[in-house]
Amino acid sequence: MNLTLPMDDPSSVHAGDSVTLSGTVYTARDAAHARFLEAIEAGEDLPFDVEGATIYFVGPTPARPGHVIGSAGPTTASRCDAYSPALVERGLAAMIGKGRRNAEVKASMLEHGCVYFGAIEGTAALLSQCITSAEIVAYEDLGAEAVRKLTIANFPALVVNDLHGGDLYDDGPARYRRV
Amino acid sequence: MSELRTVDVAEVEAVVRKLCVEANHELREDHVAALQRGRDAEESPIGREVFDRLLENARVSAAEQIAFCQDTGYAVVFLTIGQDVHFTGGSLAEAIDRGVAEGYSDGYLRASLVRSPVDRVNTGDNTPAMVHYDLVPGADIELTLLVKGAGCDNMSALRMLTPAAGVEGMKRFVVETIEKAGPSASPPVTVGIGMGGTFDRAAVLAKRALTRDPTGSPSPDPKLAELEAELVEAINATGIGPAGFGGTVTTVAVHVEAYPTHIAAFPVAINLDCHSHRVRSVTL
Numbered sequence: 001m002n003l004t005l006p007m008d009d010p011s012s013v014h015a016g017d018s019v020t021l022s023g024t025v026y027t028a029r030d031a032a033h034a035r036f037l038e039a040i041e042a043g044e045d046l047p048f049d050v051e052g053a054t055i056y057f058v059g060p061t062p063a064r065p066g067h068v069i070g071s072a073g074p075t076t077a078s079r080c081d082a083y084s085p086a087l088v089e090r091g092l093a094a095m096i097g098k099g100r101r102n103a104e105v106k107a108s109m110l111e112h113g114c115v116y117f118g119a120i121e122g123t124a125a126l127l128s129q130c131i132t133s134a135e136i137v138a139y140e141d142l143g144a145e146a147v148r149k150l151t152i153a154n155f156p157a158l159v160v161n162d163l164h165g166g167d168l169y170d171d172g173p174a175r176y177r178r179v
Numbered sequence: 180m181s182e183l184r185t186v187d188v189a190e191v192e193a194v195v196r197k198l199c200v201e202a203n204h205e206l207r208e209d210h211v212a213a214l215q216r217g218r219d220a221e222e223s224p225i226g227r228e229v230f231d232r233l234l235e236n237a238r239v240s241a242a243e244q245i246a247f248c249q250d251t252g253y254a255v256v257f258l259t260i261g262q263d264v265h266f267t268g269g270s271l272a273e274a275i276d277r278g279v280a281e282g283y284s285d286g287y288l289r290a291s292l293v294r295s296p297v298d299r300v301n302t303g304d305n306t307p308a309m310v311h312y313d314l315v316p317g318a319d320i321e322l323t324l325l326v327k328g329a330g331c332d333n334m335s336a337l338r339m340l341t342p343a344a345g346v347e348g349m350k351r352f353v354v355e356t357i358e359k360a361g362p363s364a365s366p367p368v369t370v371g372i373g374m375g376g377t378f379d380r381a382a383v384l385a386k387r388a389l390t391r392d393p394t395g396s397p398s399p400d401p402k403l404a405e406l407e408a409e410l411v412e413a414i415n416a417t418g419i420g421p422a423g424f425g426g427t428v429t430t431v432a433v434h435v436e437a438y439p440t441h442i443a444a445f446p447v448a449i450n451l452d453c454h455s456h457r458v459r460s461v462t463l
Contacts, residue, residue: 172425
């Protein structure tokens with residue numbers, strides 16, 4: 001299934017669906033999220049419009065000359081669990097990362113309509129080929145952790161948490177558990 | 180007793196530089212073979228797709244000479260030094276750090292270290308290296324580099340079991356740790372287990388166990404080899420599978436190292452390594 005971000009109908013995807021994503025995403029890891037929360041608490045604007053946006057949890061390697069970006073696979077999303085509900089409440093539409101989200105994040109996603117996609121960690125060289133443009137939009141001092149606006153095309157991912165309560169990290173392993 | 184041997188630290192610097200680049204750009208052949216075996220054994224269609232992508236990723240990174248994982252890790256160096264070696268040309272530790280800094284810069288690798296867990300300012304060049312020194316008889320130098328990503332290191336664990344908990348308690352602790360880690364450790368994982376010693380030694384043993392060459396080689400101790408095989412089966416029965424999406428291959432290798440311990444103690448450390456398993460060794 002090919003999806004364009006922002007998705008027209010996020011309720012049409014289900015946990016376990018294999019998808020390719022195209023459109024704009026913003027990169028942010030723990031350090032950038034901490035600054036988002038500081039900005040929210042100080043009543044300041046976030047460095048991008050979070051309404052309808054997609055965040056990709058990634059800290060890429062430096063780009064080789066002639067490359068748009070370096071290797072860019074997903075990092076562990078749960079490190080941002082403490083921050084994500086505040087963004088989801090403000091209209092964040094999707095997140096891309098790896099690993100489980102906690103109960104609070106999942107409840108917030110269901111309530112406000114945010115989908116979580118899992119990308120395959122360890123395929124960073126392949127995924128970098130699906131990124132067609134990259135520019136730093138905030139927190140340049142954070143280096144690899146700066147907020148980047150990326151254009152992605154045919155970026156492979158799996159739907160982990162859908163808007164129907166499905167969770168691939170629960171459902172998938174349960175099917176193959178032998179104990 | 181061997182003759183005194185003189186080694187310029189510049190030689191160590193050059194080796195470390197080269198290994199940092201190679202380890203991050205080219206997945207080891209034996210680990211590629213382990214992933215291929217995992218692919219063949221995996222029952223889940225999504226799991227097989229994950230293996231296919233990992234194998235394709237390894238081909239692309241080697242061809243393009245770019246990192247196969249964006250977390251280019253902490254440079255962990257195990258140095259076994261013959262006591263008849265005399266290093267010249269300056270500080271050995273500083274030479275290792277220069278090698279890391281050059282390798283990370285030349286290889287377009289990510290600087291992932293901060294100078295303190297409190298202020299979290301990036302050191303800019305991925306130094307310092309985490310070096311473990313062992314002094315042995317002779318005049319050889321063995322240098323092993325383990326590039327350690329944090330995603331899986333974060334999911335590692337250490338527990339001071341009691342002797343009564345025994346091997347069964349240790350196995351439960353291992354499976355519990357793997358289940359808690361789930362997708363966050365980026366399975367299929369390589370599992371390093373250090374048993375015995377003291378609180379601190381167990382952790383170093385677990386890390387060192389990850390460097391065993393080649394991937395999947397059983398322990399030379401038959402009892403430990405049997406334990407490793409049992410743990411592979413128990414871990415794969417969890418159903419976590421490749422990337423945590425469900426499947427029958429959650430680990431490609433379990434390496435157990437044991438060491439003498441106190442009559443009152445049974446320390447167990449479990450260090451997980453993701454499917455981007457990066458180890459390089461040389462003898463200087």
